[in-house]
Amino acid sequence: MKNYLVVTSGILALSLAACAQQDPTSNAEDADNLLVDDWQQVSELAAGQKVNIYMWGGSENINRYLDEWVAPRLKEDHNVELNRVPMSDSQDIINQLLDEKSAAKTAGSMDIIWINGENFKTAKDNDLLWQEFSGQLPNFNDYVDQNAPDIASDFGEPVEGLEAPWGKAQFVFVHDKNKSENPPKSMEELAQWVEANPGQFTYPALPDFTGSAFVRHVLYETTGGYEQYQKPAADIDDLATQLEPMWDYLNALEPYLWREGETYPESLVKQDQLFATGEIGMTMSYDPILAASEVLKGRFPESTRTFVLDAGTLANTHFLSIPFNSSAKAGAMVAINEMMSPEAQTAKLSPENWGNLTALDLDKLSAEQQQAMNDVELGAATLSLDELEEHQIPELSADYIEIIEKGWMENVAKE
Incomplete structure (x- = not known):
């Protein structure tokens, strides 16, 4: 407590006592x-x-x-x-x-x-x-x-x-069933869909949380699954080389992305706006019920649905x-x-x-x-809570996140 007036010791004592009563946990x-x-x-x-x-x-x-x-x-x-x-x-x-x-x-x-x-x-x-x-x-x-x-x-x-x-949260993809009746079930199928529907897909620029999560899914599916990453990043020999298939996949997508990958939405909010106006046909969320909420409020079309990948999607608390x-x-x-x-x-x-x-x-x-x-x-x-639970996969430990986000800037955004 700072006092800028000269006071007597008695008044100061009373003042401090009052402060203690006002904030017992101070x-x-x-x-x-x-x-x-x-x-x-x-x-x-x-x-x-x-x-x-x-x-x-x-x-x-x-x-x-x-x-x-x-x-x-x-x-x-x-x-x-x-x-x-x-x-x-x-x-x-x-x-x-x-x-x-x-x-x-x-x-x-x-x-x-x-x-x-x-x-x-x-x-x-x-x-x-x-x-x-x-x-x-x-x-x-x-x-x-x-x-x-x-x-x-x-x-x-x-x-x-x-x-x-x-x-709790779990990553889901959000799509308009009128534009993609049978949505992709793997990263390989997603790449095929993106190429067949140029300009209809993008993801938020890293370090946006949801954009970063999308990239982590790419990591899992292009490098052999999540199990190998359930240990500290420092324990993986030549991690930079192991990440290369992820960068190759993302760079191969770029020509077919919204605005040909020359720019990315700065946030998930911006991306959702693109989906809401029909400019893109797919978005994503780490909240599996958010799409239903957006439909209720009239922002997303009634034909909005969500899907997960066969190999699972990230879940966390x-x-x-x-x-x-x-x-x-x-x-x-x-x-x-x-x-x-x-x-x-x-x-x-x-x-x-x-x-x-x-x-x-x-x-x-x-x-x-x-x-x-x-x-x-x-x-x-x-999706049903049972289906979501059946497709949950664990997150990376936090020490990978900075590596991936820095790597995306160097290997994708600057390419």
């Missing part, structure tokens, strides 16, 4: 107590706090779900104010936290961050996250399979309680975490716990809200809670 000792207090105490400390959640803000559906479904319920049920702060890229969140760490800023502006993958590893390696908090959350303990590989690890990096699962210098750690814990509740997860599943797969273990839900999820209408554009 010092390290009180913050640590949140990890051992019973949940009722945490909830009481959270009441009246304003919680800033920093997250990618590029999806209208996601933004509306936070603003119109989550935030009002947090305010009504817990007297916690949730303030969504949109960011253009998740990397911007990490960069800001790195700056705050360097400046020794102990009272930060972020209380919750939406994170996974390479950003989680960077945050963890640089001590940008608070302590192991997820084990304190009742909904984490009651409804999450904590030993599941995609819960215990995030892109190969052990989670160790530093983040709590918010939802996305998480919520608390930065090291959050000013409202109790409020952040309560907010994250509520966003993991069966009610919030069921609402999140609906294409009318967000359309995002649940992070909860269905076997841990009551019969009524399971029925509520089963009753959610996912829309004709969404």
